[in-house]
Amino acid sequence: MSSPLFSVAIIGGGPAGTGPLVRAACRGLLPLLLESGIAVIEAGHELAVGSLKRYGVNADSFGTSFLESVEEASSLFRSTACAQATLQLGSYRTSHPPLHLVAAFLKCLGGDLLTSIRDSRHSQCFLGYTAESIRYLTDGSVEVCIRRTRGRERRTIRSRSVVLALGGHQSSTVATRTALRLGLSLDSLDKCSLIPSDRALSLAGRPQLLRRLDASSSPRVVILGGSHSAFSAAWMLTDSGVAFETGAISILHCGRIRIFYGSRSDAANDRYADFTDREVCPTTRRRHRFGGLRGDGRELWRRVTGRSTVDETRVHIQPVDSCSSPDLARLLADATVVIPAFGYLPRTIPIFDSRMMPLVIRAEMGERLVDGQGRVMLLDGTALPNVFALGLATGLRPGSDLGGEPSFDGQVNGVWLYQHGFGDIILQSILGLIDEANCANEHASVQRT
Numbered sequence: 001m002s003s004p005l006f007s008v009a010i011i012g013g014g015p016a017g018t019g020p021l022v023r024a025a026c027r028g029l030l031p032l033l034l035e036s037g038i039a040v041i042e043a044g045h046e047l048a049v050g051s052l053k054r055y056g057v058n059a060d061s062f063g064t065s066f067l068e069s070v071e072e073a074s075s076l077f078r079s080t081a082c083a084q085a086t087l088q089l090g091s092y093r094t095s096h097p098p099l100h101l102v103a104a105f106l107k108c109l110g111g112d113l114l115t116s117i118r119d120s121r122h123s124q125c126f127l128g129y130t131a132e133s134i135r136y137l138t139d140g141s142v143e144v145c146i147r148r149t150r151g152r153e154r155r156t157i158r159s160r161s162v163v164l165a166l167g168g169h170q171s172s173t174v175a176t177r178t179a180l181r182l183g184l185s186l187d188s189l190d191k192c193s194l195i196p197s198d199r200a201l202s203l204a205g206r207p208q209l210l211r212r213l214d215a216s217s218s219p220r221v222v223i224l225g226g227s228h229s230a231f232s233a234a235w236m237l238t239d240s241g242v243a244f245e246t247g248a249i250s251i252l253h254c255g256r257i258r259i260f261y262g263s264r265s266d267a268a269n270d271r272y273a274d275f276t277d278r279e280v281c282p283t284t285r286r287r288h289r290f291g292g293l294r295g296d297g298r299e300l301w302r303r304v305t306g307r308s309t310v311d312e313t314r315v316h317i318q319p320v321d322s323c324s325s326p327d328l329a330r331l332l333a334d335a336t337v338v339i340p341a342f343g344y345l346p347r348t349i350p351i352f353d354s355r356m357m358p359l360v361i362r363a364e365m366g367e368r369l370v371d372g373q374g375r376v377m378l379l380d381g382t383a384l385p386n387v388f389a390l391g392l393a394t395g396l397r398p399g400s401d402l403g404g405e406p407s408f409d410g411q412v413n414g415v416w417l418y419q420h421g422f423g424d425i426i427l428q429s430i431l432g433l434i435d436e437a438n439c440a441n442e443h444a445s446v447q448r449t
């Protein structure tokens with residue numbers, strides 16, 4: 001029996017991979033999508049949760065941003081709507097819920113999606129399968145090679161298009177090179193003192209970090225970078241019970257630290273004026289809407305800069321270019337732990353053409369993985385017509401309909417975006433291809449009759 005031809009194979013069933021499905025549910029299009037035949041391939045055993053369950057920190061987004069889609073499509077997300085985690089999340093609508101609660105909520109959402117997929121005639125979910133590679137076939141469709149995540153069984157899936165949503169990872173090579181560009185050499189450091197932010201923020205890495213700090217009579221930490229991860233790591237340390245002295249946690253950053261404010265008056269009340277007109281979202285009037293620090297990281301910055309009722313003297317925020325080379329070398333040499341927080345790279349899998357020649361994607365050179373329509377870009381600048389990607393570090397840009405500060409050219413990631421603007425971009429692309437295939441089929445059957 002020949003294997004079915006799916007209309008789309010979604011590889012990675014985390015918050016990003018499930019985003020277009022959630023978007024489709026909100027727009028009443030999920031039945032149509034499922035009827036067209038989708039395959040979801042997820043290495044783990046649950047949908048929608050992804051990596052968020054790994055982190056022991058609070059969300060940087062409000063609880064309401066997670067709840068919105070379930071409330072929009074409550075008839076489809078019936079179990080989620082009345083789950084305990086959803087009710088608990090409801091008490092964090094305008095505050096920042098712990099990520100373990102967000103993960104529990106997403107697990108329910110993933111359960112509802114899984115039920116819809118299993119109830120459909122043409123769609124299928126491959127839980128516990130890891131995708132290894134993608135190959136174009138001569139007719140332009142794609143073959144995805146998958147194997148059991150824990151086991152040897154291998155199989156292939158055929159589909160007309162693919163959505164890659166594999167999440168991101170931190171690279172030690174990128175950390176070393178970025179540090180060097182800032183005049184810092186990480187090579188001479190004891191390997192055990194180097195703990196990347198992703199590990200420091202994770203439930204699994206935290207004990208290692210705290211053990212190392214507890215073993216020192218005067219623990220000192222250097223955090224490299226000015227991102228959310230850098231400030232979240234500092235917040236987590238100040239809240240860890242470790243006895244840090246004044247100035248013992250240094251955040252060394254380059255460029256400006258941008259802070260999110262909901263309105264002009266919020267910013268003015270906090271004595272914050274570090275924004276130009278191009279850093280104000282024309283739709284919402286928020287300051288640094290996409291690029292600004294939020295949540296605990298933002299509160300830490302407020303405490304350190306004397307804007308909060310709580311003073312934080314243990315943390316010191318310093319632009320890297322204000323330090324001399326000997327001072328930087330001394331800071332690193334004295335540190336019990338150094339935490340590089342230089343962002344993420346997109347996870348990918350090999351893609352081959354129909355002759356099994358590897359296709360080199362642009363992201364391998366450190367550039368954005370996708371173009372504005374979410375299509376994966378090759379090194380030569382062409383976009384693959386039917387291979388899309390979204391999620392952490394893929395570099396999908398918000399369209400002008402989403403607003404945001406005009407000056408923003410960084411990366412923006414978030415569950416709300418996957419389930420709204422970004423989900424829509426991918427959904428439109430997939431639906432366009434499904435329409436094309438239906439037209440071609442109709443045309444072929446007219447020709448036959």
Ligand SMILES: Cc1cc2nc3c(=O)[nH]c(=O)nc-3n(C[C@H](O)[C@H](O)[C@H](O)COP(=O)(O)OP(=O)(O)OC[C@H]3O[C@@H](n4cnc5c(N)ncnc54)[C@H](O)[C@@H]3O)c2cc1C
Nearest residue numbers: 012014015016043050051059060130131167391392414415
């Ligand atoms: C520390 C941290 C905190 C964050 N906090 C927030 C927040 O508060 N709010 C917010 O909205 N966003 C937050 N984000 C951003 C973003 O929403 C999350 O990173 C989110 O987990 C990204 O979703 P994803 O699907 O791209 O990746 P992941 O969550 O990593 O999911 C990828 C999925 O793909 C699967 N997979 C990977 N490789 C394969 C393969 N080869 N085959 C099959 N399956 C595979 C994995 O098992 C996983 O389920 C945070 C990010 C970080 C790093």
